[in-house]
Amino acid sequence: MPPVPKRKISKGRRDRRRSHHALTVPTWTYCPKCKEPVLPYHACLNCGTYRGRKVAESAEEREKRKEKKS
Numbered sequence: 001m002p003p004v005p006k007r008k009i010s011k012g013r014r015d016r017r018r019s020h021h022a023l024t025v026p027t028w029t030y031c032p033k034c035k036e037p038v039l040p041y042h043a044c045l046n047c048g049t050y051r052g053r054k055v056a057e058s059a060e061e062r063e064k065r066k067e068k069k070s
């Protein structure tokens with residue numbers, strides 16, 4: 001027989017453990033340039049800008065780069 005709990009966990013103890021299990025709805029904003037939904041403090045994945053400045057490749061540029069490779 002495998003190791004098993006000696007006692008049943010009471011409803012109160014079980015529910016206290018689960019008091020931290022609630023899920024939260026993620027917050028997001030919209031890109032000022034392309035109006036796509038963006039996570040706060042993240043560069044836009046669609047156009048590659050952060051606070052109006054270009055910091056990464058846009059989705060279009062990524063797509064082009066992939067085509068070149070293959």
Ligand SMILES: [Zn+2]
Pocket residue numbers: 031032033034035036044045046047048049
């Ligand atoms: Zn954008």
